[in-house]
Amino acid sequence: MQQGKYRFVTGFLIVPVALYAVFMIWPYLQTFGYSFTDWQGQSQEMGFVGFDNYTALFSDSVFLKALWHNILLLIFLPVATILLALFFAYMVNVGGRGGSGGVRGVAGSGFYKILFFVPHVLSIAILAVLWRAIYRGDVAGLINGVFIKLGLSDPAHPIEWLNEPDLVLWCVAFVLLWWGVGFYLVLFSAAMQSIPREIYEAALLDGSSRTQTFFKVTLPLLWDTVQTAWVYLAILAMDCFALISVMTPGNSYGGGPDHNSEVMATYLMRNFLAFGKSGYACAMGVVILGLTLVLSLVTLRISRRERIEY
Amino acid sequence: MGTTSTSNGANGEGFSRRNLIKRSAALGLIAVPTMGFLSACAASGSGDDQERQKGEVTKDNPFGVAKGGTLDVVIFKGGFGDQYAIEWEKLYKDTWGPEISHLGTQEITGKLQPRFNAGNPPDVVDNSGAQQIKLDVLHKNGQLADLTELLDAPAPDDPSKKVRDILVPGTAEKGFIGGKMHSLNYVYTVYGLWYSGKMFQDRGWEVPKTWDALLAIMQDAKKQGIGGLAHQGKHPYYINVMIMDLIAKTGGLDAMKAIDNLDPKAFVGSAAAKQSIEAVYEIVEKGLLLPGTNSLDHIESQTAWNEGKAVFIPSGSWLENEQLKQTPEDFDMRFLPMPVLPGSKLPFEAIRAGAGEPFIVPEKARNKAGGLEFLRMMCSREWSTTFAQQANSLTIVQDGVDKSVELRPGTKSAIEAVEACPVDQRFDYYYTNWYSEMDESIRTASAELMAKRIQPNEWLKRAQAAVDKAAEDPESKNNKRP
Incomplete structure (x- = not known):
């Protein structure tokens, strides 16, 4: 049986590894190569420009603004999503208090789980269109309609949610939050269900409050899952391309008004396709890749803890 | 550094690329990307292997098209x-x-x-x-x-x-x-403002020929609870149609050519540009925009306009086709050349008209x-x-x-406007095709102006900065209008 084990394993792995190499690794490497050229994206004619693209990047005010927006999202999005998802997951699984002291979720928890997960089933394109209608800037918008009915805003000056420099990025971030919470709720629920009930019962018997149970029992035992969620959400925050390009104003790939919702990915696409600065765009791609890698490593490193076996 | 000089044919294949590979290898940059280029070269080479289809050139066949193929x-x-x-x-x-x-x-x-x-x-x-x-x-x-x-x-x-x-x-x-x-722009397109003939008739408005008359109608509309001007705010392309039309009419063809030719005084230092952008800003300041229009996309705003929520909207003559389903039966869509400011070099009849829809x-x-x-x-x-x-x-x-083709009311009224305008007073901008980045920067500034976040002077500065940036590209020297 041992004999030929490696051949057997290789036989299974060769196809996925080859696919991965051709469609993931190879384009990454090509991007590296193109980032040192003045490639314009519509032919294979190009010249070598060394690090010019990279030096230009860091004096490009729009790119720096986009980078800053990504950093804001990077701070806000994972924290908010994880905290909310953890809270909901806790309430749905162990937050309820029955008279007999059993451990279970709040009433109707199965229903809540489905309800929270629904947004995650929708495609991003549908989400974007849906939320554009909600944020719509005239009286026909859902929020504006409600606000005007309640007398909170003036029909002559409805709030142009996606056209307000200070609001637009957070409007989009909220959609991502709304979309993400359901998924992480389910992820954390699954992890919570694998925590032995005896531990909770013991905590209950010792008279710990809900908050204490959460911080002293649940969270430490969920740490691995939280860590994974953090890395995924950080990667999501570095991207945000689809929602921003569909929802926000601007002529190619959104990012407006006046670059106030610009993220690196939208600026990359605009340079790559609309402006014919594809080499420059590839340099941005490399920077995004670098930042994402560093972030993932740092996150995993900082959050490393003793694993608790149960 | 540009390498467009080596751009054509199979033998141009790779002077630049070969050089590039050598240099990148010499510089000791990671060896792997070099492989990327090798394969890229291989990919691009394949196009040249294909047989060009070519027949004999005759009088009826000026390009030598091969039959079949x-x-x-x-x-x-x-x-x-x-x-x-x-x-x-x-x-x-x-x-x-x-x-x-x-x-x-x-x-x-x-x-x-x-x-x-x-x-x-x-x-x-x-x-x-x-x-x-x-x-x-x-x-x-x-x-x-x-x-x-x-x-x-x-x-x-x-x-x-x-x-x-x-x-x-x-x-x-x-x-x-x-x-x-390099492109055959096939569709004859007319740009300007559009309105509903029925709305004008119902409310007894006259076709406005001057900017003041235009503002007067918008103000009257505002009193009746209708927005004066709708525009497709999510895509500031459209409001630029209005701004640029007005600049060309106010300052004449020279003002228009100054922009296309990247003149250092195309915007800052141009009286026509200043007068025009201040006039457009007046619409914003007096609250004559359809509330919320700055954030609507083209379909949302055009549909609101079709529903009678605003009097005017800027667009090209594709508008009627685009809105076919949303336009009420008795809407009677009409084209309006941009009304003129006092001292305008071109008359009211002058229109921006020209070829659009590039075939290559x-x-x-x-x-x-x-x-x-x-x-x-x-x-x-x-x-x-x-x-x-x-x-x-x-x-x-x-x-x-052929005269037997029945056109819809909007297109008909656009054709009437073209016929009423002498050929030397029809104008058209080229910079949108020549300088994509400059175009986008000006649009962004226009969106800010319409949202009242910048003033006309700041708009002029931003537009001029976009022009100056485009002028830095050495290739811009080849694009000149006489």
Whole structure:
């Protein structure tokens, strides 16, 4: 049986590894190569420009603004999503208090789980269109309609949610939050269900409050899952391309008004396709890749803890 | 450093690339990306291996189209649909007999960028819409066939004339990039404001010819609870139509050419630009915009306008087709040339009109001769009439549409406006095709102005900065309007 084990394993792995190499690794490497050229994206004619693209990047005010927006999202999005998802997951699984002291979720928890997960089933394109209608800037918008009915805003000056420099990025971030919470709720629920009930019962018997149970029992035992969620959400925050390009104003790939919702990915696409600065765009791609890698490593490193076996 | 000088043909193959590889290797940059280039070279080489389809050049066959073979057509399927092209292809097949492959799509860039890069582009492309591949970029990369040949070929209906003689004046120039014609802009498009004839009649308004009269109507409308001006705020392209029209009319053709020619005083230091942008800002300041219009996209705002929530909206003459389903039966869509400011150099009748919807033949097309012939046949009366029937729009072929074709009210009123305007007072901007980045920067500034976040002076500064930046590109020297 041992004999030929490696051949057997290789036989299974060769196809996925080859696919991965051709469609993931190879384009990454090509991007590296193109980032040192003045490639314009519509032919294979190009010249070598060394690090010019990279030096230009860091004096490009729009790119720096986009980078800053990504950093804001990077701070806000994972924290908010994880905290909310953890809270909901806790309430749905162990937050309820029955008279007999059993451990279970709040009433109707199965229903809540489905309800929270629904947004995650929708495609991003549908989400974007849906939320554009909600944020719509005239009286026909859902929020504006409600606000005007309640007398909170003036029909002559409805709030142009996606056209307000200070609001637009957070409007989009909220959609991502709304979309993400359901998924992480389910992820954390699954992890919570694998925590032995005896531990909770013991905590209950010792008279710990809900908050204490959460911080002293649940969270430490969920740490691995939280860590994974953090890395995924950080990667999501570095991207945000689809929602921003569909929802926000601007002529190619959104990012407006006046670059106030610009993220690196939208600026990359605009340079790559609309402006014919594809080499420059590839340099941005490399920077995004670098930042994402560093972030993932740092996150995993900082959050490393003793694993608790149960 | 640019390497466009080595741009064409199989032997140009890789002076620059070979050099590049050597240098990157010499610099000791990671060895792997070099491999990337090697493969990229291989990919691009494949296009040159394909046989070019070419027949004999005769009087009736000025480009030497080979009978049979293939013809690959890609059409932007937007407001005009793509049925007209399917009809054309049938006619083309009757004459030349090739296998025709037709693709109607909105994703021009997504579908075609890989093909341009790999060196196997289609033979004819209607390169239009929001996802068009920018013509300036294609041109810089040597991907566009020079259409001078087409201009000098015999006209399809009357071989004693040349194609250039049967086109509406200005058509060839609209396709100029780097001093030569590289695209055939086929649809005769008129730009300006639009309104509902019925609304005007119901409320007893007169057609406004001056800016003051325009403002007066908007103010009257505001009192009646209607927005004065709607615009497609999510896409500031449209409000720029209004701003740029007004600048050209106020300052005359010189003010317009100053912008296209990247004059250091195109905006800052131009009295016409200052007067015009202040006039547009007055609409904002007096609260005459449809509330919320700054954040609506083109369909949302145009539909609100169709529903009678605003009086005017800026657009090109594709508007009527685009809004076909949303327009009420008795709407009576009408075109309005941009009303004039006091001291305007051009009269009210002057309009921005010209060729739009660029058709191109890729330089590396397998059946380039067939592509050119396709464009030549588009300039025939038969094909032009087919287009008018299918797409309810005029073409750039002079008298090219059979009078029996019934056009809709908006298009009719646009044609009346064109006829009322002497040829030397029709104008058209070229910078949008020449300088994509400058265009976008000005649009962004316009969106800020409409949202009252910047003042006219700041708008002028930003627009001028965009012009100055475009002027830094050495290639801009090749784009000059006389």
